[in-house]
Amino acid sequence: MAELAVRCAGVNLRNPFLLASGVWGESGESLAGAWSAGAGGVITKSIGSVPRPGYPNPTIEAYERWGLLNAMGLPNPGIDEYPREIEIARRAGATVIGSIFAGDPEEFARLAVRMAATGVVALELNLSCPHAEGFGTEVGGTPENVEKVVRAVTKAVTIPVIAKITPNTGDAAGLALAAQRGGASAVSAINTLRALAIDVHLRRPVLSHGLGGLSGPAIKPVGLACVWQIFEKVTIPVIGVGGIASAQDALEYVMAGARALEVGTQVTFDGIGVFGRLATDLSRLLDELGFARLEDAVGVAHRASSVPPE
Amino acid sequence: MRTVVAVTERVAETPSTVTLRFPYPTAAVPGQFVMLWVPGDDELPMSLSYTDGPSKGVTVKAMGGTSRRVQSIRPGDRVGIRGPYGNHFDLSPKRVLIVSGGSGAAALAPAAGRSIAAGSSVTVALGATRAPELLFKERFRAMGAHVEVATDDGSEGAKGFVTAVADRLLQSESFDAVWTCGPEVMMKKVIAAAAPRSVPVFCSLERHMKCALGMCDACAIGPYHVCVDGPVFPAPRLENLSDFGTFHRDSSGRRVPL
Numbered sequence: 280m281a282e283l284a285v286r287c288a289g290v291n292l293r294n295p296f297l298l299a300s301g302v303w304g305e306s307g308e309s310l311a312g313a314w315s316a317g318a319g320g321v322i323t324k325s326i327g328s329v330p331r332p333g334y335p336n337p338t339i340e341a342y343e344r345w346g347l348l349n350a351m352g353l354p355n356p357g358i359d360e361y362p363r364e365i366e367i368a369r370r371a372g373a374t375v376i377g378s379i380f381a382g383d384p385e386e387f388a389r390l391a392v393r394m395a396a397t398g399v400v401a402l403e404l405n406l407s408c409p410h411a412e413g414f415g416t417e418v419g420g421t422p423e424n425v426e427k428v429v430r431a432v433t434k435a436v437t438i439p440v441i442a443k444i445t446p447n448t449g450d451a452a453g454l455a456l457a458a459q460r461g462g463a464s465a466v467s468a469i470n471t472l473r474a475l476a477i478d479v480h481l482r483r484p485v486l487s488h489g490l491g492g493l494s495g496p497a498i499k500p501v502g503l504a505c506v507w508q509i510f511e512k513v514t515i516p517v518i519g520v521g522g523i524a525s526a527q528d529a530l531e532y533v534m535a536g537a538r539a540l541e542v543g544t545q546v547t548f549d550g551i552g553v554f555g556r557l558a559t560d561l562s563r564l565l566d567e568l569g570f571a572r573l574e575d576a577v578g579v580a581h582r583a584s585s586v587p588p589e
Numbered sequence: 590m591r592t593v594v595a596v597t598e599r600v601a602e603t604p605s606t607v608t609l610r611f612p613y614p615t616a617a618v619p620g621q622f623v624m625l626w627v628p629g630d631d632e633l634p635m636s637l638s639y640t641d642g643p644s645k646g647v648t649v650k651a652m653g654g655t656s657r658r659v660q661s662i663r664p665g666d667r668v669g670i671r672g673p674y675g676n677h678f679d680l681s682p683k684r685v686l687i688v689s690g691g692s693g694a695a696a697l698a699p700a701a702g703r704s705i706a707a708g709s710s711v712t713v714a715l716g717a718t719r720a721p722e723l724l725f726k727e728r729f730r731a732m733g734a735h736v737e738v739a740t741d742d743g744s745e746g747a748k749g750f751v752t753a754v755a756d757r758l759l760q761s762e763s764f765d766a767v768w769t770c771g772p773e774v775m776m777k778k779v780i781a782a783a784a785p786r787s788v789p790v791f792c793s794l795e796r797h798m799k800c801a802l803g804m805c806d807a808c809a810i811g812p813y814h815v816c817v818d819g820p821v822f823p824a825p826r827l828e829n830l831s832d833f834g835t836f837h838r839d840s841s842g843r844r845v846p847l
Contacts, residue, residue: 305806305842312812324806324842332840335655336624336632337669339800341590351805356843480593481628481667547804550817 281565288465299543307367314373350491384431407470422457429461510536526560620677626669690771716751
């Protein structure tokens with residue numbers, strides 16, 4: 280069986296499939312559950328400086344198996360209470376990456392120090408939530424801001440820092456390059472695509488917040504293009520996210536340049552067992568295609584000469 | 590994925606509970622819930638209190654702001670419905686004891702109805718704060734269930750907790766299963782009462798919910814998500830969960846003492 284273990288952003292992962300931030304992740308037992316289901320690592324819900332209830336419902340609209348529209352509004356228990364949840368996941372042996380969001384570089388740095396103190400192996404900075412006023416894309420929407428935030432955080436902590444990038448500005452590669460300049464150990468791309476649903480009978484948006492973010496298989500081609508362009512611009516590892524539902528999806532991201540992957544929405548459609556299935560299927564697919572190790576496939580699609588002869 | 594429907598009927602069941610009926614032909618099984626959207630306000634998980642036929646129903650207790658506004662809905666008002674979601678009661682046991690606290694009867698009444706229609710015998714221990722709050726007492730009796738009552742103030746039936754009535758019934762009669770819904774502290778006592786008699790207990794849980802799809806983690810309890818692993822849980826799954834009967838989670842995900 281092909282080797283799935285990879286080293287990404289200075290972190291050893293038993294396989295490339297990370298639980299994406301925002302899915303499960305609110306409770307330690309859920310993080311532990313994703314780990315025991317076979318995830319290569321788990322990323323916490325994005326945690327802020329204070330508890331945040333998120334938006335009223337409806338916060339979600341599901342489209343059969345092709346997409347999920349959400350505007351949860353960054354609900355989270357806050358950094359004072361959340362370490363107990365991380366502790367539960369760590370006691371279960373999970374590789375935990377702590378996701379944080381804040382309104383400016385200084386708050387990011389303060390929060391990063393506290394998150395790092397919980398024992399997480401790396402931080403992921405949420406610079407890309409498309410539906411929270413004052414956070415996410417509103418902070419991480421320009422290369423200048425991304426660089427400032429990442430620099431403030433990397434100065435404040437010693438663990439690896441991953442910047443999660445938005446696709447909504449049209450220049451994910453420029454944002455990724457800014458993250459690299461700021462000292463990021465990796466970038467993850469993409470967060471959700473800004474999106475909307477309207478109820479025609481009620482003549483109003485479905486989600487209480489109006490605009491939300493689309494995830495799931497519908498956005499996979501967009502995510503692939505972003506990872507592709509980012510890979511050509513940066514030297515740090517890229518973590519691919521967006522609509523991964525099968526081993527083939529995963530390998531497309533890897534060949535576009537991803538060293539690790541995040542899976543979220545598919546948990547909704549398939550349950551947490553998706554992690555075990557993806558790992559088994561990807562290993563088999565790599566075997567079929569003649570790759571001994573996942574690492575050997577990273578970015579190969581950028582080199583046309585790598586196509587094996589028939 | 591939501592269906593917008595006009596409410597057809599509103600029934601004040603007790604001083605604090607209201608039933609809303611609406612057309613929703615999708616098949617449902619007793620124990621399942623729907624997400625009820627009050628446009629412009631919020632969307633809440635609601636056990637179906639009427640599961641049979643094309644007209645479904647929910648029975649809402651006045652708790653927070655949104656549940657009060659749900660109660661103010663009148664026939665003709667439109668709401669959004671999605672679901673039904675979650676698992677359901679196993680209706681195969683032939684002798685069933687139902688233990689209901691407060692508005693828990695909403696989830697239990699349709700289970701009793703189908704069970705009796707299929708030939709089972711059902712005994713109901715029905716608890717409430719006071720006599721007028723005894724939810725679905727006449728509905729259970731009309732189905733053919735044997736109903737015993739407890740009220741906190743003694744205004745009807747036994748004075749005190751319904752768990753005492755349940756304990757007495759478990760001592761004097763034989764049951765194949767216990768179905769319970771109500772405050773978690775009450776359900777914990779029901780589990781304890783049934784344990785020495787080896788009667789399996791199934792609890793219907795109510796937790797804060799957002800997505801109802803097993804994604805957002807709002808309804809996480811131990812390793813489970815109430816929306817997809819529940820809302821009905823066999824007692825052995827709950828007994829060792831430190832949160833059961835002690836903590837719930839608020840909308841930020843903080844653990845808050847019950």
